[in-house]
Amino acid sequence: MRVIGLMSGTSYDAIDAAAADLRLDGEQLVLTPLGLLSQPYPAELRRALAASLPPASTTFEQVCRLDTGIGQAFAGVARQAVEQLTGGYADLIVSHGQTVFHWVDGGAVHGTLQLGQPAWIAEATGVPVVSDLRTRDVAAGGQGAPLVSAFDVLWLRGRPGVPIALNLGGIANITVVAGEPLAFDTGPANALIDAVVAELTGGRLSFDADGVMAARGRVHEELFARLLAEPYYALPAPKSTGKELFNLAYLARMLEGLPEIPADDLVATVTALTARTVADAVRQYGGTEVIASGGGTRNPALLRMLAAELGPVPVRSTDELGVPSAAKEAYAFAVLGFLTVHGLSGTVPSCTGARHSSVLGSITPGLAGVPHVSPDVRPPASLLVNSAPH
Known part of the structure; x- marks a missing residue:
């Protein structure tokens, strides 16, 4: 499966895209990196985002504008990644979105919010999108972070x-x-x-x-x-x-x-x-x-x-x-989305503090609907990073 991971971290300076071929080989998940690219946020969007983040206050109007603008920015990077990294075709895009609030109180996480509507990505590329990966772990009593731990x-x-x-x-x-x-x-x-x-x-x-x-x-x-x-x-x-x-x-x-x-x-x-x-x-x-x-x-x-x-x-x-440091998180989210569409857990409860492991995220269909995968797959026990395309 050809998968693109999209990530923008808490520095909100750029949107990173990393493409990989992912396949299950027995109990091993094999990742072959296909390339990466990074695009800075549009300056006006970055200023609006910075002005709305805590401890600043904001409005629902601004949240809507940011959700749309970030989704469109991610869509632009996704379209570029499909064209330049995967030869014009991808099976799946996995979007982390932009974290704008992580609700922590008394050491417990009560909610987390990532903006960037995935529909813009699916519409721009025709590819199904896995998004909103953190919330399910929070609902299971976890921190929703660091999801890269899996x-x-x-x-x-x-x-x-x-x-x-x-x-x-x-x-x-x-x-x-x-x-x-x-x-x-x-x-x-x-x-x-x-x-x-x-x-x-x-x-x-x-x-x-x-x-x-x-x-x-x-x-x-x-x-x-x-x-x-x-x-x-x-x-x-x-x-x-x-x-x-x-x-x-x-x-x-x-x-x-x-x-x-x-x-x-x-x-x-x-x-x-x-x-x-x-x-x-x-x-x-x-x-x-x-x-x-x-x-x-x-x-x-x-x-x-x-x-x-x-x-x-x-x-x-x-x-x-074998994993480019600039795009490790983008590759990690590509793996999490791959696990999601195969119905496999993407969390380690001892790492996030959740009551149980969970299949993460929500799926936005592409032009051909959602990915069709074998229903009889076993969770991988290890990850092999393959340095050369197979």
Whole structure:
């Protein structure tokens, strides 16, 4: 089955598309990458999205406009992916959409909202679409995150020691692949870094390119201590968080009563926060290797800080294992959608905290309806990433 995964993370900077051939071979799911592309959000849409996210308030009108605009933007990327990555044909598109709110209260997730109407994608491509993948896990008592943990467990199970998959998006999450798997959001990855850089540069920059500002700065110890005292870090896993907590207003509260901190020092401090909280989580579960993906892997200052925190524990990119780090989540959602249309669970209850595993998402038919698959398929026990098309 030829599947395209669409993803835009909590940094909401771009829409990523990753195409793959997926097939079941006995108890093994075989993924052959076909390519990837990424398109930035249209500037006006990104501004409207940023202006509507917590802690800002919004209206139903704006939610409708965003749901439509994001759906159309995803549709444009999907159409491009069908044309450029799959030779003009795809069996399935899997759209994560754009997370705009993750409702966490008392450590429990009560709801989650991703915008981007899948009908626009189905209409633009004629291909059936799996979407809204998080809500079913939440309804089953889970966190709805990190859903990529199912991909991680299938892919990394059997590696020696305690491998830990790390994603450095707006929020950082890990999957501990040993014994009974565990997964959770460790805290901010790029969320606070990006927010600080955008604020300090008046929007001229949206992220710390190449970690230049963090590398020039020095960690402000008092602010660092305040940030590390955040109660979220002490909560037991599984747990999840988002920009509802880690945003510019949150940082402003942490800065109250402190003298003015130089811009580079402020960026260095929030970068060090990401490195420390990720490393603390890795150490807590005895990680023997970290296999990293996401936008944060392109920040050399962050990676240097993380390596210094972890000492002898190696940090390597998913690229080394055949999965492009820039599109790992898009590939993961392609796998989840493939499982959905085959009637197979896409969650690991020990990772999300759900009462049971669930078949995820909703299916929007394409021009030919919904995919027709064999009713007699067994859940895969492992995932093989095949480096060359078969």
